[in-house]
Amino acid sequence: MDCPATYLDGRSSQTHQAMIHLLSDGVRVDDEDGNLLERAMFANLSLSPPLSNRDRFLKFAGGARCQLSEPEMIRLLDARLGSSPGFDMVHILESSWRMVLVSSICLIGFIWGVMTYGIPAAARHVAMAAPPAIMDSLSHKTVEMLDERFFDESELAEYRKVELRALFAPVCADFSQDSLCAGELLFRKGGDRIGANAFALPSGQIVITDELIDMARSPQEIAGVLAHEMAHVGERHSIRHALQHTGVFLLISALVGDIGSISSLATTLPTVLVESGYSRKFEEEADRIACIYLLESGRTTAPYQAILSRMTEESPSDSSLFTTHPATEKRIMAMQEIEAQYRRGLR
Ligand SMILES: [Zn+2]
Incomplete structure (x- = not known):
């Protein structure tokens, strides 16, 4: 059999x-x-794999190639030379829109799974493995940036501190x-932008604003806020949140051992703490x-x-300790449920 083809010599x-001739033992x-x-x-000789509906290439040992578009010639050469089963499978998959659809859905599902479970789990692993020196350095830089951008010096009386x-x-x-x-308590004035609020830094330092202290009607209320902030510290929420939102690259470099790379989170943490808030x-x-x-320490969650x-009612901004009113209402209901369950368990 003969058919026209486009010939490339492999050097230019x-x-x-050209014309390709199929012979009994090869081609000319x-x-x-x-x-x-x-x-x-x-x-x-070898034949390029069948991908989509593209032309196939007949490859010569010296580097030359012939581009083939004649289906009968391709079929005959395929029969003589064969092609790898893997590539045949790719061709079958590509040829079937149902397979393409199923593959796409599987891929989307996989990416969703990685984003929803994989990245948070990896971020938790990295955050929990972060050494105290990195936590201290992160916290130090974060406080510096927060002081520059948001806070004023506390006006609280020394005896109150x-x-x-x-x-x-x-x-x-x-x-x-x-x-x-x-742990350490840092006093700052929140001003118009921050108002009554508290922020947990990775090292265990808690920034508390004068406005929050003024708003509190009892020490028990402040103790509740501090317990909440210390829970963020214990669970390393600030680093986990920043890692989840800083990018896969940073997370991977930390996972494979370059734990020092998470110190670059210092630029992200102030935003997480003050502006975007936790999830x-x-x-x-x-x-x-x-x-x-x-x-467990014999108190109630009511304060x-x-x-x-x-x-939430008096805040000038939606910040880290709270977000929107419905979310706060839900959180309060959840706490009431936790307390009710706890007390039922004690009976
Ligand atoms: Zn919080």
Whole structure:
């Protein structure tokens, strides 16, 4: 059998119109004037895999190629040379729109699974493995940036600071049993943008604003807020949240051992803490841990619920401790349920 083909000699990009002849033991390629270009046995030939509906290439051992579009010639050469089963499978998959659809759905499902479960699990793993030195450095840089952009110096009286540090000490000690964090209370003025709020830094430092302290009607309310913030510290929510939102590259470099790369999160943390806030899942988790802590230490969650509700109503911005009113209402209902269940369990 003969058919026209486009010939490339493998040395230049120039193409030549040629005629390919199928022989009993191989092929011969002639130019338009009948001069011999190639002669090869089947053993020294290969055929490019069938992909989509593209032309196939007959490849010669010396690097030359013939582009084939004649289906009968391709069929005969396929029969003599065969093609790898893997490529046949690709061709079958490509040829069937149902398979393409199913494959696409599987791929989307896989990506969804990685985004929903894989990345958060990897971020948790990296965050939990982060050494104290990195947590300290991250916290230090974050406070610096927050001070520059958001906070003013606290105007709280010195005796109030002493009282609040005394209130914080046992909460911090209880939460620090399992982790290496060094808790410390930092006082700042929130001003118009931040208002009444509290922020947990990775090292265990809690920034609390004058406005929140003024808003509190009892030390128990502040203790509830501090327990909630320490739960964020214990679960390393700030680093996990920043890692999940900083990008897969950073996460992978931390996972494969370059744990120092997470120190570059310092640029992301202030935004996470003050502007974007935590995910509802992290807030609910911190609430649950704080509630169990308060109940286990013989207290009630009511003061914490009260200040959370007041902060949402009076806050100038949607910030980290709370988001929107319905979300806060849901959180308060969840806490009431936790307390009711706890008390039922005690009976
Ligand atoms: Zn929170």
